[in-house]
Structure formats: structure tokens, C-alpha cells
Amino acid sequence: MRLHRFHGGLRLAGHKAESTRDGLRTCTLPECLQVSLLQHAGEAALPCVAVGEVVVAGQRIGVATGEFSAHVHAPASGRVRSVSSRPVPHLPGVEALHVGIAVDAIQPAAPLALPAMDAATATPGELRERVREAGIVGLGGAGFPTAEKLSAGRELLVLNGAECEPWMACDDALLRAHAGDVLRGGLLLARAVGATRVLLAIEDRMAEALAAAHAAATALNDHESSAVEVVAVPTRYPAGGERQLIQVLTGREVPRGGLPRDLGILVHNVATARAAWRAVALGEVLVSRIVSVTGRGVADPANYVVPLGTPVSHLVTQAGGYTPAAARLLLGGPMMGQALAHDEVPIGKTQGAVLVLSSDDVADERGEMPCIRCGDCASACPSRLQPQMLLWQLRADRLDRASDQGLFDCIECGACDLVCPSHIPLTAHFRHGKSTLRLRALDAGRAQAARERHESRQQRLERESRERAERDARRASALDASSDDAVAAALARARAKRAAAADPGTPP
Numbered sequence: 001m002r003l004h005r006f007h008g009g010l011r012l013a014g015h016k017a018e019s020t021r022d023g024l025r026t027c028t029l030p031e032c033l034q035v036s037l038l039q040h041a042g043e044a045a046l047p048c049v050a051v052g053e054v055v056v057a058g059q060r061i062g063v064a065t066g067e068f069s070a071h072v073h074a075p076a077s078g079r080v081r082s083v084s085s086r087p088v089p090h091l092p093g094v095e096a097l098h099v100g101i102a103v104d105a106i107q108p109a110a111p112l113a114l115p116a117m118d119a120a121t122a123t124p125g126e127l128r129e130r131v132r133e134a135g136i137v138g139l140g141g142a143g144f145p146t147a148e149k150l151s152a153g154r155e156l157l158v159l160n161g162a163e164c165e166p167w168m169a170c171d172d173a174l175l176r177a178h179a180g181d182v183l184r185g186g187l188l189l190a191r192a193v194g195a196t197r198v199l200l201a202i203e204d205r206m207a208e209a210l211a212a213a214h215a216a217a218t219a220l221n222d223h224e225s226s227a228v229e230v231v232a233v234p235t236r237y238p239a240g241g242e243r244q245l246i247q248v249l250t251g252r253e254v255p256r257g258g259l260p261r262d263l264g265i266l267v268h269n270v271a272t273a274r275a276a277w278r279a280v281a282l283g284e285v286l287v288s289r290i291v292s293v294t295g296r297g298v299a300d301p302a303n304y305v306v307p308l309g310t311p312v313s314h315l316v317t318q319a320g321g322y323t324p325a326a327a328r329l330l331l332g333g334p335m336m337g338q339a340l341a342h343d344e345v346p347i348g349k350t351q352g353a354v355l356v357l358s359s360d361d362v363a364d365e366r367g368e369m370p371c372i373r374c375g376d377c378a379s380a381c382p383s384r385l386q387p388q389m390l391l392w393q394l395r396a397d398r399l400d401r402a403s404d405q406g407l408f409d410c411i412e413c414g415a416c417d418l419v420c421p422s423h424i425p426l427t428a429h430f431r432h433g434k435s436t437l438r439l440r441a442l443d444a445g446r447a448q449a450a451r452e453r454h455e456s457r458q459q460r461l462e463r464e465s466r467e468r469a470e471r472d473a474r475r476a477s478a479l480d481a482s483s484d485d486a487v488a489a490a491l492a493r494a495r496a497k498r499a500a501a502a503d504p505g506t507p508p
């Protein structure tokens with residue numbers, strides 16, 4: 001298959017081997033889980049359990065509030081200890097309700113499951129509904145509700161196993177252990193959108209994952225395997241970005257402001273595909289995910305199957321605890337991860353790594369200097385942006401101009417930060433600019449909604465008053481008519497009486 005290149009990007013050291021030596025480990029349950037009701041892009045789920053209630057593993061504890069939301073399930077049996085607002089780690093400045101579960105010492109052998117379905121005969125609508133019921137969202141980091149992504153037809157499905165962030169190896173570990181599930185999930189997702197071709201893209205440095213994927217593809221039946229192709233893509237950060245991967249595989253660029261669906265392409269992370277397969281074939285709801293616990297600041301790096309809601313502190317303890325060199329804690333990889341101020345943060349559906357950097361890793365950090373307009377950031381930018389220009393607009397508070405110049409096409413990959421000789425934290429500026437614009441749009445939307453509510457109330461009051469007036473007028477005219485009739489009848493009776501008095505032979 002002919003592959004293509006995307007603009008910019010960087011060649012980075014991988015550091016995947018540090019956590020993939022021992023295969024997958026299972027993280028033990030902590031005493032208490034904090035399960036966020038906003039582990040996805042879109043609206044938070046609404047809690048459907050109360051404090052003190054007993055919950056069973058797999059039971060729904062949060063109900064999706066629409067298409068752009070996702071159900072949340074209890075990862076373990078126990079008792080609800082709290083339903084409280086806490087910060088959402090992947091959305092700085094945002095808080096959401098979390099369900100705190102005091103975990104039972106004895107757990108059921110398996111979480112509650114939905115009835116298993118026959119993947120071969122289920123209709124696309126049934127597959128979408130099952131994915132929605134199971135609370136599946138994009139596990140590659142974006143967290144977009146998967147069922148919503150399956151709502152339009154596509155020609156090509158790309159399974160994204162090009163895990164390009166250094167240190168992160170959750171997809172690598174997943175593919176080594178469960179490549180068959182990933183391919184079966186891919187075929188199922190392809191059927192849900194009518195795609196006839198499935199490409200499983202894996203970075204060429206992930207040799208074991210590639211071997212496992214090829215073996216799994218060979219094990220598919222003839223009909224299935226003819227639709228699937230395993231592709232080794234060149235290792236270049238950020239090859240795992242949705243747009244960059246599409247360009248590498250097809251040579252086509254997603255237009256600025258557009259989406260892969262504009263090209264008839266659907267991209268799903270490999271872990272999402274596996275979760276979809278298990279939801280359909282086994283009825284499993286999404287209550288755990290694979291997380292890399294890695295970095296020079298952790299004693300025994302490995303990849304763990306982690307119950308959602310597990311605190312980072314518990315996970316790091318599983319991996320042998322912090323080393324004396326531990327200096328910085330990140331949720332995610334070194335390029336796109338979020339720095340954490342403490343480790344009492346729960347793992348959610350979109351978090352694939354806990355990275356503990358050592359003092360050596362962060363030693364060469366220098367202070368920010370003025371931009372020298374060298375253009376290195378633009379050369380590295382995989383989205384073909386001019387980061388120095390965006391920065392200029394943002395610093396002048398010209399957010400709309402920054403938006404016109406492609407701010408929302410920034411995938412926050414951090415490549416510009418890494419190459420900037422002036423050590424300007426460009427990505428942080430872009431992230432902040434985007435969230436400010438989103439908040440402004442949200443405020444504007446709320447103001448517009450309030451205006452519309454006010455106008456519609458005014459219209460309703462006017463309509464009711466008009467209708468009341470019309471009713472009163474009708475009643476008055478009916479009264480007039482009936483009183484005319486009554487007067488006429490009284491006159492007739494009086495005339496009849498007088499006539500009877502004048503003629504004594506007529507009975508009264």
C-alpha cells in the first residue's frame with residue numbers, strides 16, 4: 001500500500017519498551033472509586049443513584065443526557081458514598097459530578113452484562129444502540145460518544161493503533177494481547193456505517209503489536225480478512241492524530257474546519273473497537289481501560305487494566321510507587337498530557353497513561369524568551385498553522401482573528417513547543433484561547449436561549465390575552481343573544497296573557 005507524508009511533525013524517542021516488558025497486569029480495586037459522570041466529550045451524564053444506595057458492578061449510575069453524552073456504569077460493587085462535584089482532569093477549569101463508591105471486599109465474578117448479541121445478524125441500528133447502552137466513547141483521548149460517530153454512512157474505517165506519544169503504550173499492550181478482538185470490533189463498526197474497507201494502522205516501531213495484528217488478520221475467515229488490511233505507518237509524531245493518519249493512509253487532507261466524515265472516512269481508536277466488540281458479543285459495559293503507568297519516576301512501569309474511577313495514587317502504588325527522582329506527574333503522554341498537582345485524581349475513559357517524569361527529564365527547562373520569528377514552529381506544525389501568528393493574535397486578545405487563522409485546527413500536539421528556541425508555551429496559549437472562545441460561544445448560546453425564552457413567553461402571554469378577549473367577546477355576544485330571546489319570550493307571554501284576559505272563553 002502506498003503511504004504518504006503529512007506536513008511537519010517530529011521524530012521522537014519512543015520509550016514504549018519500558019512498560020511493555022511484562023504484558024498486561026490487572027490493577028486491584030482501591031477502597032473507594034470516584035467515577036466521573038463526565039468522562040466523554042459533550043454533556044455530563046445525570047446521576048441515577050443516591051448516597052447510601054447499594055450498587056452492583058456493571059449497573060448504570062449515570063444516564064446520558066442526549067446524543068452527545070454517554071452512560072456511566074459502576075466499575076465495582078459497593079455502596080454510594082458521595083455524589084459530589086470535582087474537577088475534571090482533562091478539562092481544566094471544569095467541574096462535574098462524581099459518584100464515590102465504597103468498594104465491597106467481595107466482588108461478583110463479572111460485572112452485570114447486557115444480553116449478548118449475534119454480531120453477524122444484528123442490524124446497524126442495533127449495533128449503534130448497543131454501543132450507546134454500553135457507554136462506549138472514543139478511548140484514544142477525544143472521548144467522543146461512539147454511537148454518535150456511527151450515525152452517518154462511511155466508505156472507509158481506519159482503526160488507529162498509531163500510538164505516537166512517547167512513553168504511552170496502552171494501545172501497543174492492547175494489540176499484543178487482543179488484536180483479534182480489535183479486528184472483530186473493527187469489522188462490526190464498519191458494518192454499522194456501511195464501510196467496505198478497514199485499515200488497522202500501527203506504527204512501524206511497534207513490531208510485536210504488528211505481528212499480533214497480522215496473526216489475528218490471518219485467523220479471520222476469508223470474507224472478513226478480504227476487508228481488513230494491517231498497515232505499518234512510519235513513526236513520526238503525531239502520526240496518531242486523526243487528520244495526520246488519514247493523510248498518511250490516503251494522501252487526502254481533511255479540509256480546514258472539516259471532519260473526516262467529509263471524506264467518507266471514520267477513525268476509531270483500537271481500544272474503542274475492542275470495547276464495541278465486547279459490548280456486542282459479550283454484553284460488556286465499559287467499566288475499565290488499559291493505562292500505561294510509566295516514566296523514570298515510577299519504580300516498576302507496566303500497562304494495567306484499570307477499573308474506571310481508580311485514583312492515580314493507587315495505580316502508582318501498584319507500579320511500585322514513586323522513585324526518589326520523581327519530579328512531575330502527568331495524565332497522558334509528555335506531549336499532550338495534563339500536569340497534575342496531586343495524585344488523588346481518578347482515571348477516566350479517555351486517560352491512557354500516567355507518566356511520572358524524573359528530575360533529569362525536566363532539568364533543562366528554561367524560562368520563556370521573546371519570539372525571534374524563526375518560523376521553526378510553523379515548520380513543525382502538522383496542521384500547517386503559523387503558531388507564532390496565532391500567538392500574536394491571542395496575546396492581543398484578537399481571538400476571532402486567531403480562530404479565522406485556524407486556531408481550532410490546532411490539535412494541541414505540542415510539536416511547536418518542543419522546537420521553539422524561545423521556550424514559549426505555545427500550546428498552552430492555544431488551549432486557553434480555544435477554551436475561552438468555547439466559553440464565550442456557550443455564554444452567547446445561553447444568552448440567545450434566554451432571549452428566545454423571553455420572546456416566546458411574551459408571545460404566549462399576548463396570545464393568551466388575545467384569546468381571552470375573543471372568548472369574552474363571544475360570551476358577551478352569546479349573553480346578548482340569549483337575553484334578546486328571553487325578552488322576546490316574556491313579551492310573547494305577556495301578549496298571550498292580555499289576549500286571554502280579553503277573551504274569557506280562552507283558557508288562561
Ligand code: SF4
Nearest residue numbers: 371372374375377420
Ligand atoms: S519557534 Fe518560537 S521563536 Fe520561533 S517563530 Fe515560533 S514562537 Fe517564535
Ligand code: SF4
Nearest residue numbers: 381410411413414416
Ligand atoms: S500544538 Fe497546534 S500549533 Fe503547535 S504544532 Fe501542534 S497543531 Fe501546530
